[in-house]
Amino acid sequence: MHDKNSRRRFLKLGGQALLLSPLASSLISCGTTKVSTGSTPATNHKPQAPNLLLNVRDFGTTGDGKTKDTLSIQQAIDRCWVLGGGDVLFPAGDYFTGAIALHSNVTLRLEKGASIIGSPDFADYPVAQVRWEGKWIKGHTALIYAFDAVNIGIIGEGKIIGNNALGGRPNEKYPLRHPALIEPIGCNGIHFEGFSTSYHLMWSIHPTYCENITIKNLTIRSTGGNGDGIDLDSCKHILIDGCDIETGDDCISLKSGRGMEGYTLLRTTEDVHITNCTFADTIFACIGIGSETSGGIRNVLIENCKFTKAQTHAIYIKSRPGRGAFIEDITCRNLDVSGTTQGFLRFNILGSGIQDPEPVPGDEGIPTIKNFRFSDIRVNDVPVLVDGSAVHPTKPLNGLVLENISGTCKNGITLANVKNAKLRNINVSGYSGPLLSTYNVSGSGLEGAVAIEPPKLPEPIVAPAQPYKLH
Structure with missing residues (x-):
C-alpha cells in the first residue's frame, strides 16, 4: 500500500511540475520513445545522413590555436542548420574558441589532427539556467552546448580540449557555475563518437533532460575534483559503449535532481x-x-x-x-x-x-x-x-x-x-x-x-x- 501511494504521489507531482515550471516545460523533448527494461540495451542512435557538408575554413576560421574562431565556427553551424542540416567539417588545425551552440540536425565532424580548444575567458561563455549538483541555477554554458535540439552529433578522431583556467566550483570571484565541456540540454537524438576530450576540475560531458543518446568509442581524460567524465542528468535511453575514461572524480555519474x-x-x-x-x-x-x-x-x-x-x-x-x-x-x-x-x-x-536546503520530508x-x-x-x-x-x-x-x-x-x-x-x-x-x-x-x-x-x-x-x- 505504501509503494502504491508513493507512486501516486510521484505521478501527481510530475503533473504539477509541467504546470508550474516554465523551465521544465521548455526543456521537455519533443520526441517520445518506449521505455525499456534494465536488461534491454538502449537505442544506438545515429544522426540522419547529412544533406550538406560545410567546411569551417570556408567561413574564415584560422585554426592557428591563437586567433579566436568563435564567430566563424558559429556561422558555419548556423548556416548548416538553416539549410536543413548536415555536417560541419573541422580539418586538421587548432580551433581556439569561446562557447559554440549546436543546432538541430547538425553534426560536428572532427578530422584527425583537429582540436577544438576552449578560451580561458568566462565572458566567452553565455549565462543560462544550468544544472549543478542536482539544482537548476544561473551558470555558464559549456564550450559546446545545445538547447532543445534534435539529431545532433560530434564525431571523428579529433580532440575537444577545455581550458583548465575555467574549472572548479563556484566561488567568490566566479560565483556562477563554471562551464562544462559538452552539455546538451533538453535534446533528443545525440550521437558522440570517436573523439577524445581533456579538461580539469569540471564535468566533461553533461547531458541534461535528454533522450536517445549514444556515446561511443570516446577517450575521456579529466583531472581534479569535480572532474567527472560523463554525467547523465535526468536523461533516458542512453548507450555508452567502448569508452576509455580516466578521471579525477567519477568516470560516469547518474543523477536526477536534488531535494x-x-x-x-x-x-x-x-x-x-x-x-x-x-x-x-x-x-x-x-x-x-x-x-x-x-x-x-x-x-x-x-x-x-x-x-x-x-x-x-x-x-x-x-x-x-x-x-x-x-x-x-x-x-x-x-x-x-x-x-x-x-x-x-x-x-x-x-x-x-550534501543535504538540500529544501529536502523531501518524512518517510516520503x-x-x-x-x-x-x-x-x-x-x-x-x-x-x-x-x-x-x-x-x-x-x-x-x-x-x-x-x-x-x-x-x-x-x-x-x-x-x-x-x-x-x-x-x-x-x-x-x-x-x-x-x-x-x-x-x-x-x-x-x-x-x-x-x-x-x-x-x-x-x-x-x-x-x-x-x-x-x-x-
Whole structure:
C-alpha cells in the first residue's frame, strides 16, 4: 500500500511540475520513445545522413590555436542548420574558441589532427539556467552546448580540449557555475563518437533532460575534483559503449535532481546501458549512481567493463533521506575489478551527498531501493568486497543478488536492512574475518553470517510549515 501511494504521489507531482515550471516545460523533448527494461540495451542512435557538408575554413576560421574562431565556427553551424542540416567539417588545425551552440540536425565532424580548444575567458561563455549538483541555477554554458535540439552529433578522431583556467566550483570571484565541456540540454537524438576530450576540475560531458543518446568509442581524460567524465542528468535511453575514461572524480555519474525541486520535477534517469568500457578514477568512484536521486534512477545495465583504478569503489550507489523517489533495477554483470582503494561495491542510502536546503520530508523522503543484481564479477585484491550496511530500516533494500563472484579481497560482505537477498557462488579468498556480516537481512545463501550492530540513522526530516512550491 505504501509503494502504491508513493507512486501516486510521484505521478501527481510530475503533473504539477509541467504546470508550474516554465523551465521544465521548455526543456521537455519533443520526441517520445518506449521505455525499456534494465536488461534491454538502449537505442544506438545515429544522426540522419547529412544533406550538406560545410567546411569551417570556408567561413574564415584560422585554426592557428591563437586567433579566436568563435564567430566563424558559429556561422558555419548556423548556416548548416538553416539549410536543413548536415555536417560541419573541422580539418586538421587548432580551433581556439569561446562557447559554440549546436543546432538541430547538425553534426560536428572532427578530422584527425583537429582540436577544438576552449578560451580561458568566462565572458566567452553565455549565462543560462544550468544544472549543478542536482539544482537548476544561473551558470555558464559549456564550450559546446545545445538547447532543445534534435539529431545532433560530434564525431571523428579529433580532440575537444577545455581550458583548465575555467574549472572548479563556484566561488567568490566566479560565483556562477563554471562551464562544462559538452552539455546538451533538453535534446533528443545525440550521437558522440570517436573523439577524445581533456579538461580539469569540471564535468566533461553533461547531458541534461535528454533522450536517445549514444556515446561511443570516446577517450575521456579529466583531472581534479569535480572532474567527472560523463554525467547523465535526468536523461533516458542512453548507450555508452567502448569508452576509455580516466578521471579525477567519477568516470560516469547518474543523477536526477536534488531535494524538493528535483522531486517535484520528477525527471527520471532511466534505461541506461554501459558496456565494453574501461574506467580509472583518482578521487572518487568509477561509476556513481547518485547522490542526486530526487527524480529517480532505474533500469541501469552495466556489463563487460574493466575497472582498473578507483580511489573509493568501482561502483557506488548513494543517496540519503531528503531525496525521496527511487533507485531500482540496477544490473551489473561480467565485470573485472582491480586497483580500488576501498572496495568493489558500496551502497549508502543514509548519508551520501550534501543535504538540500529544501529536502523531501518524512518517510516520503527516504529513497525506495530495490532489485540490485551483481553477477559474474571478478575482483583482484579489493579491500572490501561489498559494503551494503547503510540502508534505512523503514525502506529496506528489496531484492539483492550477488552471484558468481570470484577473486581476492581483504574483507568480505557486510549487509544491513535487506530482504529477498540471494547470495550464490561467492568464491573469493585472501580475506580476514567473516565472509558475510549481516543485520536484519533475509533471503538465501546467508548461512554462516555473523551478526553486526544496526547502522546509525540520521535525524528525521520534519515537514516545513508551508508546502513546497517551485520558485
